Amino acid sequence: MTSNQDAVLHAVRATEPLTAADAVAWFATSSPPGRQTVGYVLSAKAATWLRLGSDGTVETVCAPGDVLTEAYEVVCFDGLRELRWLRTPDGRGPAVVVGEEPASLPPGESVTADPPPRRGGTQARLLAGTVRADRTAGWSVLHSERYATAHLPVVATAGQVLLVETVEYLGEDAHGNRDIADTRTVELRAASPAAVRAVATATETDGEATAA
Numbered sequence: 001m002t003s004n005q006d007a008v009l010h011a012v013r014a015t016e017p018l019t020a021a022d023a024v025a026w027f028a029t030s031s032p033p034g035r036q037t038v039g040y041v042l043s044a045k046a047a048t049w050l051r052l053g054s055d056g057t058v059e060t061v062c063a064p065g066d067v068l069t070e071a072y073e074v075v076c077f078d079g080l081r082e083l084r085w086l087r088t089p090d091g092r093g094p095a096v097v098v099g100e101e102p103a104s105l106p107p108g109e110s111v112t113a114d115p116p117p118r119r120g121g122t123q124a125r126l127l128a129g130t131v132r133a134d135r136t137a138g139w140s141v142l143h144s145e146r147y148a149t150a151h152l153p154v155v156a157t158a159g160q161v162l163l164v165e166t167v168e169y170l171g172e173d174a175h176g177n178r179d180i181a182d183t184r185t186v187e188l189r190a191a192s193p194a195a196v197r198a199v200a201t202a203t204e205t206d207g208e209a210t211a212a
Contacts, residue, residue, distance in 0.1 A: 008100065008117060008169070009116055009169040010100065012096065012097050013094060014109075017088065017092035017095075019092055026106050027076055028056040032080055038188055039052065041073070042073040042074075043067070050067065050153065051138070061139050073085065077186060077187070079186055081104055082097065082098050082099065113181065113182075117170055119169055120178075120180065121167075123183075124163045124164070126196065127142060127150075127161070128144050129142035129143050129144035130144070131156045134151055136151070138154075138155060139151055140162070152188060154188050154189060160191060161190070163188075163189055167183070
């Protein structure tokens with residue numbers, strides 16, 4: 001297995017445009033064993049979080065009907081790979097899966113950049129709102145006065161916060177300048193506010209030390 005230091009981002013595209021449901025099934029059939037897959041669906045009516053079974057079954061909470069039918073964008077991730085799908089006017093669209101291990105990607109056409117972007121830093125972004133218990137096991141509710149209440153496929157307790165972790169990938173030009181070429185979503189997780197503050201403080205301290 002490639003070390004993080006040497007990792008690069010590979011990409012595979014389905015050989016033909018797919019519906020949202022077909023894109024999710026294409027991604028799910030090659031899911032590594034023991035990996036939990038979650039993600040979200042965007043439609044004109046709502047943003048809905050989901051959990052994906054190994055057979056492509058979609059689990060949601062408080063989402064009426066089939067969320068994939070009206071979807072215009074779908075993102076799913078399992079820690080190793082990320083699915084990206086965008087709808088076109090005919091109801092189908094390009095489906096792409098990115099990841100660091102080519103063997104974990106589903107069959108399709110390679111669309112890896114040349115040269116492939118190399119792994120950079122990891123980032124974690126807080127989701128706005130207050131965590132509450134969900135009546136559905138394995139799920140949590142995120143309530144906010146500013147945003148609509150959301151049900152997320154993660155176990156959390158009152159007082160914790162929710163974060164989405166991502167990895168950046170860097171491209172380099174002929175002059176040696178490095179820029180962020182891509183970002184892969186890795187994980188949705190819960191953490192204590194104290195843990196988040198500790199990480200933020202360490203990052204700021206490291207940044208100041210590096211700058212000096």
